[in-house]
Amino acid sequence: MRGLVFDGPGEVRLADGLPEPRIEAPGDALIAVEAAGLCGSDLHPYLGSEPAGVGVVTGHEAVGHVLAVGAEVVDHRPGDRVLVPFSTSCGRCTNCRRGITARCADGQLFGWGPPAAPATGLDGGQAERLRVPLADTTLVAAPDHLDVATAVLCTDNxxxxxxxxxxxxxxxxxxxxxxxxxxxxxxxxxxxxxxxxxxxxxxxxxxxxxxxxxxxxxxxxxxxxxxxxxxxxxxxxxxxxxxxxxxxxxxxxxxxxxxxxxxxxxxxxxxxxxxxxxxxxxxxxxGRASVRTTLPRVLAALAAGQLPSPAPSCVTHPDVPLIEGPEAYRRFAARHAGVVKMLLRP
Ligand SMILES: NC(=O)c1ccc[n+]([C@@H]2O[C@H](COP(=O)([O-])OP(=O)(O)OC[C@H]3O[C@@H](n4cnc5c(N)ncnc54)[C@H](O)[C@@H]3O)[C@@H](O)[C@H]2O)c1
Ligand SMILES: [Zn+2]
Ligand SMILES: [Zn+2]
Incomplete structure (x- = not known):
């Protein structure tokens, strides 16, 4: 599989032949990534201000289509278009039940290896495919009419x-x-x-x-x-x-x-x-935002016209090929004029 890999501060590399993500647990879903955002949060490890393990596939803002689901997944089917909130949530722990899904007891951040190398964290969405644990209580269905730039903004920003x-x-x-x-x-x-x-x-x-x-x-x-x-x-x-x-x-x-x-x-x-x-x-x-909890309110506001999508003013580069990912990181980190939000496309 092709994806971007974090090799340490300042070093994000395009890799071919990455291990193919697969269903590992009955609650998993496998996603074919349509687009993945590049975010200010990606810059913390990239600029060395936050420790992160090397070897992890980067990216925590993904939109895509379900390819396969584990035996216990009931809310999503192959072919469904889904929004992937930047962290996973179980929906059952004390924090999830209070709406603080960002601090789920079993939650993980996509694209973030823990500081100890090699990374054991959850691979991210700046890749062709992505494994999503706890799929029923993490993924949110993407309305068909949602354009891809707005859809990526819905996974985090x-x-x-x-x-x-x-x-x-x-x-x-x-x-x-x-x-x-x-x-x-x-x-x-x-x-x-x-x-x-x-x-x-x-x-x-x-x-x-x-x-x-x-x-x-x-x-x-x-x-x-x-x-x-x-x-x-x-x-x-x-x-x-x-x-x-x-x-x-x-x-x-x-x-x-x-x-x-x-x-x-x-x-x-x-x-x-x-x-x-x-x-x-x-x-x-x-604190970290609880995207899974807040996203339905945002989707309702978008659908009702209460919230015009900010994507046209804020997604400056909606179509960057994954192969240009390392250069996209450099340009984003250097705050090149006219660069705000970039979407990587596998
Ligand atoms: N809490 C969460 O769940 C959550 C989720 C997503 C992002 N974030 C964080 O939110 C922050 C912003 O993310 P982003 O993607 O917009 O990042 P960004 O780096 O693109 O934007 C930061 C902006 O701050 C501006 N800035 C710098 N110094 C300033 C100053 N003194 N006064 C006013 N503006 C100044 C910069 O010019 C830039 O436009 C990051 O720290 C990111 O990690 C938090
Ligand atoms: Zn983000
Ligand atoms: Zn939980």
Missing amino acids: LPTAWEAVARTGLVPGGAVIVVGLGAVGLCAVATARAQGADRVLAIDPVADRRARARTLGADAALPPELAADAEPVDCVVEAAGTTSAQGLAVRLTAPGGRCSVIAVQTAAAFACSPVEAYDRNLTLVF
Whole structure:
């Protein structure tokens, strides 16, 4: 099988002749990948800011068709088009039953080997085929009309952004500030509007990304140095992950407000002291999104027209051949102008 393999920081390689994924457990499904996203989260191991085992097939955002299912899978059949949330979930453990499927007791992240090499983690979707454990309680059926770019956003960035905004406690008519306008932040601008935000301010150093935020409904888009004096609001999403972005997001959260930190955390400290949080009655919310739980709400909002798909403004490269994957990683990591979201096609 052909796929991309993580060989260590800065090194993602195209490999042919990878072991063919197969049904290993009765709850597994085997997927023929239609497209897989390249995400800011892929950059943490790629840039060496998060440890990951070498040898794993990369990618955690996949859309595809079911090829085969194990004996216990009842909800999906060969030929079905499915969305693969970026982590697996059992649907039965305490966390899953509370909707925190991101922290399923048996959950695994696609495309993430644990730090000990060689990797023993779950192979990812930047490949021709993908094994999905716990298929009935992980996969979500993809509506036929869903275009592939929106479908890939539905496996991570769009429900992640929806959840990030919901965690701010936004009520219709409120104001939202989004710090960081990668695919997650751009989707947060769109989902803030869909969840009833009356005003949205978007912040990013990259002019091209600010322009995209405007097309997705931001009333204003500023570079960080001009945003420091903006009026604080109750609802802030931090989707950049740098120390300066964290500091800005906290500064722009009004007393009593909620700062929803959706960026993956890789450092030992956060840019806000307990004293500052106490003195301004701030609520800081962190954590991985529970895509399996949130995705049905997002699909309903898309179907109802409440959420126009952000894909046209945010998926800049919908058709990158898998063979160009290593170069796509280099361009994405270098933040080449005009590159926001890339889809790899096997
Ligand atoms: N919690 C979750 O479940 C979850 C899911 C998906 C992604 N993520 C994380 O969300 C983050 C964003 O992902 P992405 O794919 O959009 O990444 P990305 O790297 O494409 O985007 C980050 C953006 O932040 C901007 N930025 C950098 N410094 C800034 C500053 N000081 N002020 C404002 N903006 C600044 C960058 O210019 C860039 O546009 C990453 O940390 C990713 O790992 C978390
Ligand atoms: Zn992702
Ligand atoms: Zn579970």
